[in-house]
Amino acid sequence: MLGAALGSAARRAGMDPAEGKSTGHVVWAAMGGWRGVLESVLPGLVFILAYTVTIDRESGDGNLWLALGLSVGIAAAFTIARLIARQPVTAAVSGLVAAGVAAAFAAFTGEATNNFIPGFVTNALYGTAFLVSAFIGWSLIGLASGFLMGEGTAWRADKRKRRVYFWLAIAWAGLFAARLLVQLPFYFAGDVTALGTLKLVMGLPLFAPLVAVTWLAVRALYPQTPK
Template sequence: MSAPDLPGETPAEKYAPPPASGTAPDAAQDEATPTFAEAIGASLGSAARRAGIDPDAGLSTGAMVWKVIGGWRGILETALPLLAFIVTFTATKNLVLGLALSVGLAAVFTLIRLLMKSPPVAALSGLIAAVVAAGLPLFTGRAEDQFVIGFITNVAYGAAFLISALVRWPLIGVVVGFLTGEGLAWREDPHKRRTYFWLSVAWAALFLARLGVQLPFYFAGDVTTLGTVKLLMGIPFFALLLALTWIVARRLNPRQDTPPEEADPAS
């Protein structure tokens, strides 16, 4: 088995037999300690599974994507506050009213989630994001600044995916490896490494493309077009790329109880 491209624990090392009786205790403890990449991968894989990306659930591609975006409620929670802001500001040019309606709708959805016994962190996350996004335009008086937090988020995610691919630890591979139970063993497979590299680049391109398309409207102060483009490049683009990633990952990692030739070609 060849050595990994970057320093890290190989599968041979990971599953090596216990050290001989003469081995120093510190060395044995080091071998049992997860590497940084393993810790990050396990954390990301657990987060993805909680979000609904679970290979063991047996969901079709469409069902998985629908679950991740939260169904109709998730779509409404994402789109309505922003849509209310765009329509209100476009019609009235009243920044405070537009932001108040946006935050108010986010508060309503938060209350619904709490009444439905959703975890408090998940329930409050949308409201917190809406309040933070509204704070900057209230301070500057510029309606287009409502989108600055989104720009920062896209930069962060885009940079994370791109850098991970360039240093040959593509995030998609790390997440999929721990979702499928493969860990970091995929790094020994050149085909998987290349595939996860390009998938990670595709995710980086999605986030950075949002910036490239939306920033000109931001600098032009065109709030209506900026908001409309953000809606169009939000859930639809995310859902399409998530579906593609899911399909490719399943082809690379067929379920143990399903021979590759019997895999559903439509899923």
């Protein structure tokens, strides 16, 4: 069931090795194209810019409510635009929910740095899930790929596939762990601008190459996949 759920999610994201698409096409599809990139990046970017530009020299704080309002407003605008165009709204709604939850953390505490807490929690959960799945021999990458390639869990009997899926899961766990290791010190230091910038830099710029590596590795395991 887990493999089917992961495989279905990967297929919806355009990451089906059986379709024989180019690596560039798959990575771009996984990011959601230009609209997906904007929906992912723009709310956070606007938050950082609005907060940084309005920082008061005496207090050292920016206009938190303005930054939060603009960030959530942009996420809401993307969702409304998709609804009007009758397009899939999953990515936009996810972005809106994420922006809303993050804004709630910051608003209720009055601390701009708390806007990043949901992201820390998400990275910790994903990283743990990938790490545990690797060490118990049920790599999440393997489960998704096994469903997509129509072999279920048969890949576990192949040492080569198990080894590749193990290291792919470790790589993804490493990405989420790196985000926490690099960003948390700035959170505790209260540096909103640096924290927000690092979140953007360690977002899609690291996600895209790892998607490409994962795609190429999985395709190499199934050389007879139709092109």
